[in-house]
Amino acid sequence: MTRDDSAQTSASRMTEDTAMASTAAPRRSILLLLTALSVLPVNIYLPALPNLAAEFQADFALVNLSIAGYAIINALTEVIAGAMSDRYGRRPVALIAVSIFIVASIGCALAPTIGVFLLFRVMQASIAACFCVALVVIKETAGERQAANRIGYAAMGWAIAPMLGPTFGGMLDEVFGWRAIFVTLALLGAAILAISMRELKETAGHASRPRGNYFASYGQLLSSARFWAYALCMACSTGTLYIFLGGASLAVGASLGGSSAKLGFFMGMVPAGFIFGSYLAARFAGSSLSKTLVAARLSTCMGLLLGLVLSVSGVTHVIAIFGPCIFIGIGNGLTFPAANLGVMSVRTNLAGTAAGLAAAMSIAGGALIASISGLFLQAAGAVPTLFMMLLTSASLALSAALFAAFIEQRSTERLPRGEPAESG
Template identity: 65%
Template structure:
């Protein structure tokens, strides 16, 4: 049965809330981990599963949720995800022991598909270049959430205790549920109402060179960021006198760069091709990191000499993600939800894999860190060039 699109798409604020809420739970509780461990008298490594395990489960659920949204529609997936998220947040707030807490924390990861669905809704109501532009503005809100999350969560912890963060999650989830229930009406693509096997849908996407090019570009770009996040405290911590506040301030320059890159994507992506945006973004990151590598090779180790070039990680990723997402979602118009979820899972998993491999070669050296980041950035550039080549040869699959 053919289903028509709603006359008016959801307001941008609703989509921004969906995407922000999907990433906010990842790190908002970071400042509270010691207090959670103390409350449950649990080993800190076990409590840390509430962060690392959350990210892994989110990647898996995003891949599944995207495919389900192609079959049953965007609205049911969003409302179900939000309902589980609200219930799980309340469960975390009331948890009497660490086992119960980790169970409900895992259930919170059901919020993950909301980010992919927000991208899908934009894609279904915009052409390719307009979608990349809107993705840029959406990414600005998506980037702000992890920036302000730890500060907000830490403040709540100091004032009301760590359980208050999960009460806030429940309130935000309920508010977003109300907005989504009102604005997300019949947003499923009429082309997607098929009974194609889920594994067959994944196979169709994974058989596309364009899909691989775009997702590998995103995964390698995220790999650069993950390598930076894991290595920066190691190589510059002593230079900052062990000050966590200073380290957090300097590391915040990278997400600030991401916001700038996302703004530029929102402003100019509709005026240029996706492949040109991707190649420019990846070249920008490679040039910035190359400057840092050269300076560090001369023994210049000032903290700004390290963080200055690293700002281009954020700017490059801010430009990359909207364009690459738009490209990945355009590969199969009948599988746009599946593509969004699978691309998100591959982006997270691929980035984490790159960071894990890089961690084996990292030494307590700024030069070594720049080398690892530049290798990942170069892989992203190669993927962007491959995507540009495929787009030139065959604009559509």
């Protein structure tokens, strides 16, 4: 598999350079808007769930299906949309995804029953297609260093959308009612669709589009050790975040006197760390992708190891708990651009398929890791156990990063003398 990856590296580099030479980069603003819209619907309506359940006179557990159902369709959309963008182009996939999202948002706003609402809610997940499309467009219209820089800065914006989403949604619900949230999403979708139709250009060349069936495309990626290394690093990094999100309130809630406001403030330190990590990724773009991953995962492991030592030593101050967890965000912020560029560089003509497949694997893998860890996090106040689970997942991500660095080194050694080596 390594020899195949080395051969593909040479062909990919020539194809990519040719494509970039003839492709004008779209404005950064449209790509940022598309990706922000792809993450905003995930949690913007969460503060309105009780009012939504009350209006429909539905069991809260049934209403909660709007979260799980959205997540499942989101992952499936990433897989399918990425492959479709390789075959039919980035622009049409993005425009169709936004159009479906607008219709689904209107359907949610007008839904007369909980069943109709749930149907349109899962349809909203079509917007996830814009996430992988934006990543691929950035890669196809920039060199490796510039692409890492752009993805790093874009990730800072993507982190802000889910941070502000619940606050914005809660305000809309309180002033106008929960249906106003989905009317707002529909209006945002319509505005972004209009901008996209004018600004978003096609970046996928017809000559490089894959032939054969979809399963063959997935098979080419899944047979690559490089793809697995980067994808597993993303999945375990996501798993570390999911463990924190699911276990922090149980392990730490009592020490904050049951204050949800304080808990929310301290949990916000991790997204803040992600923004800082993304800034670092953009600021220092250009170094080896795998070396960046190793540095990112080492920083997370060292931070969590400090937290474990403090908790085992009996230090229970809230800063001693959440302070080390900032490194989850910093490490993930550094990991995101490098890992995504890594998976997209495995097969240049399958960049969209790779981005979508890796994103779905990251979501599914992270959820699986968090579910397994949840079996050990059943007792309130179990801070050392929380850090042990976090450190285990982070260590798995570090192992995958080291594997990626090993494969990169082997690929570099196999290249003919004088040929530039791809850093991913």
